[in-house]
Amino acid sequence: MRVALFITCFNDTLFPDTGRAVVTVLERLGHQVEFPEEQTCCGQMHFNSGYADDGLALARRFERVFEPYEAIVSPSASCVGMVRDHCPAIADRVFELTELLVDRLGVVDVGATFPHRVTLHPTCHSLRVLRIGDRPRRLLEAVQGLELVDLEEPQECCGFGGTFAVKNADTSMAMLSDKLRRILDTRAEVCTAADNSCLMHIGGALRRQRTGVRAMHLAEILAATG
Amino acid sequence: MKGFPAAARETLQDSQLRRNLGKATQTIRAKRLRAIGELPDWEQLRDSGEAIKARAMATLPEQLERLEAAVTKAGGTVHWARDGAEAIAIVAGIAEAKGSREVIKVKSLATDEIELNEGLHARGIEAIETDLAELIIQLGDDKTSHILVPAIHKNRAEIKALFERTIAAGQDLGWEATAIAEAARKHLREKFLTVPVAVSGANFGIAETGTICVVESEGNGRMCTTLPETLITVMGIEKVLPEWRDLEVFLQLLPRSSTAERMNPYTSLWTGVKRSHPPDGPQEFHLVLLDNGRTRVLADEVGRQALHCIRCSACLNVCPVYERVGGQAYESVYPGPIGAILTPQLRGLDQAPTLPWASSLCGACYEACPVKIDIPSVLVHLRARVVREEKSKLAPEALAMRAAAKTFSTRGGYERAQGLSKLGRGPLGKLPVPGWSTMRELPVVPESTFREWWRTRGGAGS
Numbered sequence: 001m002r003v004a005l006f007i008t009c010f011n012d013t014l015f016p017d018t019g020r021a022v023v024t025v026l027e028r029l030g031h032q033v034e035f036p037e038e039q040t041c042c043g044q045m046h047f048n049s050g051y052a053d054d055g056l057a058l059a060r061r062f063e064r065v066f067e068p069y070e071a072i073v074s075p076s077a078s079c080v081g082m083v084r085d086h087c088p089a090i091a092d093r094v095f096e097l098t099e100l101l102v103d104r105l106g107v108v109d110v111g112a113t114f115p116h117r118v119t120l121h122p123t124c125h126s127l128r129v130l131r132i133g134d135r136p137r138r139l140l141e142a143v144q145g146l147e148l149v150d151l152e153e154p155q156e157c158c159g160f161g162g163t164f165a166v167k168n169a170d171t172s173m174a175m176l177s178d179k180l181r182r183i184l185d186t187r188a189e190v191c192t193a194a195d196n197s198c199l200m201h202i203g204g205a206l207r208r209q210r211t212g213v214r215a216m217h218l219a220e221i222l223a224a225t226g
Numbered sequence: 227m228k229g230f231p232a233a234a235r236e237t238l239q240d241s242q243l244r245r246n247l248g249k250a251t252q253t254i255r256a257k258r259l260r261a262i263g264e265l266p267d268w269e270q271l272r273d274s275g276e277a278i279k280a281r282a283m284a285t286l287p288e289q290l291e292r293l294e295a296a297v298t299k300a301g302g303t304v305h306w307a308r309d310g311a312e313a314i315a316i317v318a319g320i321a322e323a324k325g326s327r328e329v330i331k332v333k334s335l336a337t338d339e340i341e342l343n344e345g346l347h348a349r350g351i352e353a354i355e356t357d358l359a360e361l362i363i364q365l366g367d368d369k370t371s372h373i374l375v376p377a378i379h380k381n382r383a384e385i386k387a388l389f390e391r392t393i394a395a396g397q398d399l400g401w402e403a404t405a406i407a408e409a410a411r412k413h414l415r416e417k418f419l420t421v422p423v424a425v426s427g428a429n430f431g432i433a434e435t436g437t438i439c440v441v442e443s444e445g446n447g448r449m450c451t452t453l454p455e456t457l458i459t460v461m462g463i464e465k466v467l468p469e470w471r472d473l474e475v476f477l478q479l480l481p482r483s484s485t486a487e488r489m490n491p492y493t494s495l496w497t498g499v500k501r502s503h504p505p506d507g508p509q510e511f512h513l514v515l516l517d518n519g520r521t522r523v524l525a526d527e528v529g530r531q532a533l534h535c536i537r538c539s540a541c542l543n544v545c546p547v548y549e550r551v552g553g554q555a556y557e558s559v560y561p562g563p564i565g566a567i568l569t570p571q572l573r574g575l576d577q578a579p580t581l582p583w584a585s586s587l588c589g590a591c592y593e594a595c596p597v598k599i600d601i602p603s604v605l606v607h608l609r610a611r612v613v614r615e616e617k618s619k620l621a622p623e624a625l626a627m628r629a630a631a632k633t634f635s636t637r638g639g640y641e642r643a644q645g646l647s648k649l650g651r652g653p654l655g656k657l658p659v660p661g662w663s664t665m666r667e668l669p670v671v672p673e674s675t676f677r678e679w680w681r682t683r684g685g686a687g688s
Contacts, residue, residue: 007676009634013644014669016676034686037677040640046631048587050609051624054631061635128589157546161586166661168584170235173665174244174550175586204666 001031001105004069006094008079009041015196018075021223022097025110026073028223038065044082049163056086063087066094073100075219077194081129096126097219098135098194108142113226115145119188120218121179121202123195124157136194136218143221149186160201172201180205183213190214192221227557230580234555243379243552250378251543257486258540258594264488265478274475275597279534282468283524289433289466290515296436300498302511307460309518310340316514317342317425317458318349324456326351326423332440332447333357334427335537336462336516338370338559339572342425353425356414356446358407365392371553371561373539374484379552382406414446424450424508428461429536430476431513434469437497438513441480441490451494457508462516464533476536479596483538519572528607532567534597541591541601547584556581563591567604575612582608644675 003026007019023033042062047055062083066072072094074080080096087094101107120140126132140148159165159175166172179202183191191206193199196217203215228236237243262268282289294304307313321329329346331337331353343353343364355364359377363370366388370376377385386399386406394409426447430439438459440447451457467473481490499511524530542548542562553561558569558578566585570578582605585591591601617624633639649655650671659668674682 009640012676013647014671016672016674016679019676020679032686035677035680037680038637040637041634043634046627048606048609049627050582050606050613051627051631052606052610052613054627058631058634124586124588124590128593155590157586157588157590159546159586161588164583164586166659168231168234168547169661169664170231170238171547171551171584172586174238175546176665178550200669201666204662204668207667208665 001071002034002069003031003100004034004036004066004072006039006042006066006072006074006079006083007035008074008076010079011075011196014200015217018196018217018219021217021219022073022075024223025097025101025112025219028111029105029107031105034069036065036069042079042082043086044079045162047082047086059083059086063089066090069093071095071100071104073097075194075217076196077123077126077130077132078197081125084130096130096132096194098132098139099130101139101222102135108138110139110142110222112142112146112222112224113144114221114224115226116189117147117149117187118190118192118221119149119151119183119186120154121151121158121183121191121193121198122154123193123198124155126194127155132194136192139218139222140192143224145226146221149188151186152182158198158202160198162197165201176201176205180209180211184211188213190216190221192216192218194218227578230555230557230584233557234551234584237552237555238550240379240552242381244550246379246381247549247552250375251549254486254543258483258543261482261486261488265482271475271479272596272598275479275536276534278467278472278475279597280531282466283464283530283533285468286463286466286524289468290463292433292468293431293436293466293513294515296433297498297511297513298436300436301501302436302498302513305512305514307514307516307518310342310345310516313340313460313514313516313518314342314345314349316512317460318346318351320456320458320512321346321351321423322349324423326421328352328354328417328421329423329425329458330354330356330417330421330450330454331360332424332426332442332450333360333376334425334460335373335559336427336460337425339462340460340516340518342460354414354417354421356417356450357442358410358444358446361410361414362388365389369554370559372542373537373560373562373564375539379554418446418449418453422454423456423458424454425458425460426451428459428465429480430473431461431466432468432470432473433466435497437470437495439473440494441477442492442494443485443490445492448492448494451496452507454508456510456512457496458512458514460514460516462518463520480536480538483536483540483594483596519574522574523568523571526571526611529567529571529604529611531599532564532571532604534599535564535568536597538596540594540596541599544590544594545585546588546590547586556584563601563605564599567599567601567608570608570612575608575616579612579616582606582612641677644677647671 043055043058159172372378
């Protein structure tokens with residue numbers, strides 16, 4: 001199957017390893033990845049911050065860039081949510097990575113090995129916008145050597161929320177500190193999620209506090225082979 | 227008004243508040259899930275609730291006229307109040323005509339919204355709250371912090387101390403909850419039996435029959451709506467339901483969403499005045515229909531769904547922001563997610579411009595709402611309205627966002643911006659970002675972007 005990668009501007013610039021991991025996983029499964037280089041930003045930041053006209057103009061542009069592709073995959077539940085809601089021409093062709101793997105490609109075991117103790121933060125937009133449910137968990141459970149440990153109150157927001165993290169920094173930090181305590185309670189080595197935006201926020205605090213716990217995108221775990 | 231970020235900064239310092247709230251909301255969240263899990267048709271009920279409310283709002287003028295006609299026919303008097311001042315004047319006028327210097331009150335958000343108690347006080351009339359939590363707020367000269375449990379921020383020790391300072395002065399009430407509540411009971415019982423005028427709100431007003439419905443747990447509402455000679459109901463115009471049969475849906479949705487009960491202990495329904503010998507119940511009934519900004523909300527096609535709210539408070543109980551900051555950070559009688567979309571619309575965006583941002587858009591509220599108000603979408607819609615109507619196009623944020631949108635609108639601009647981001651690998655990357663760097667490190671900017679790697683790899687396929 002030929003799949004166009006919607007990398008997201010955020011991952012393209014700050015988390016290229018996640019994009020490389022998506023390519024690794026899909027190619028390992030025998031699929032061909034294309035990367036439309038005209039893509040920039042889907043407009044979510046503008047749209048959610050009150051700059052609707054700018055956000056929607058970027059969404060229109062995004063829609064035109066991806067219109068020729070039959071299947072589109074992205075390692076970000078949040079950006080997929082934006083595209084599904086605001087790019088009607090491609091809404092039913094864009095998939096979050098775990099949706100593509102489990103639903104479209106029918107794969108749960110992607111041939112990964114990751115011998116570490118991992119906890120999963122399911123992310124708000126995965127759960128409540130895309131409703132991807134237990135797909136990330138099923139993929140993680142099939143990874144060789146991986147020990148998955150439950151997070152307490154997993155469905156609760158980590159406090160990132162895009163510009164919320166700086167506009168309401170005090171509230172965001174109060175939410176983050178509770179999420180962090182629950183992550184540390186699991187004694188996991190790695191906290192994973194289907195979105196690097198939440199992970200940048202969680203991981204930034206894990207590093208600041210020198211916890212030794214790594215924040216790592218789900219795709220990178222699925223790409224690992226030991 | 228401090229605005230949400232500053233008000234939240236203050237309330238976040240209150241560790242007792244956070245402990246009380248965390249405990250209370252966690253308990254009610256689990257109970258609510260059990261209560262709604264019992265009903266196989268819960269989702270259909272939500273759909274029905276949403277549809278009935280949408281119909282009521284789309285035909286509001288007609289429904290209000292039907293309600294007025296039905297109440298009048300049943301012996302009640304209907305008054306129309308454009309704003310709080312008009313409503314207060316109507317209530318005060320009725321109390322004065324009855325020669326009463328006191329009124330007893332059923333818990334009512336509409337009357338809190340217009341500050342009825344303060345307004346009556348200015349005219350020499352004392353309003354006595356009869357709901358236990360509202361009484362606690364009133365005695366403590368405090369502000370409410372939750373729609374359903376206004377004193378949720380107070381624990382037993384704080385309430386005991388308050389009562390021993392006020393209605394039970396000089397007594398030691400002990401630590402038993404029942405003994406502490408008994409002090410309020412004694413205080414209120416005397417008021418129920420002597421005050422001749424009561425004021426209530428309304429959960430629902432049925433246009434078809436002219437029936438008013440108040441749903442409550444303590445029985446104080448039943449006392450207030452049956453014992454006094456005169457009953458005044460202040461009802462927001464959005465509380466109208468077209469038909470009697472609509473009530474069936476809401477009497478299932480409301481208790482399970484609010485207190486997580488199958489049925490609330492007291493549901494009082496009355497239609498005008500009951501004429502009998504000897505007299506039974508209030509012999510004079512006044513319905514005050516309150517606008518106070520509601521027609522303005524109705525004019526916004528996206529925002530108007532905020533008027534569908536049935537004040538269950540499920541959205542507060544599931545909100546991670548509310549759980550940490552508490553109700554008072556919202557500086558309104560309507561706190562939490564619903565407050566963040568209702569208050570700016572009722573008061574005007576310029577009066578509460580920070581509230582639409584008081585959310586991480588996590589979506590827990592939408593999932594819990596019994597009438598499916600899409601709170602995250604309304605928040606985003608109101609953000610856009612604030613930016614468009616209230617903010618300067620030359621504000622630093624507006625300029626930065628405009629520039630970013632322009633940059634991202636071409637591949638060349640975008641890739642040049644990516645090049646600039648690599649400056650973050652140098653000393654610039656060590657500079658703290660206000661709001662972010664207090665608690666979190668910035669990500670390490672990678673040596674190459676994804677697309678640079680893609681090109682070195684030679685594009686698709688190996």
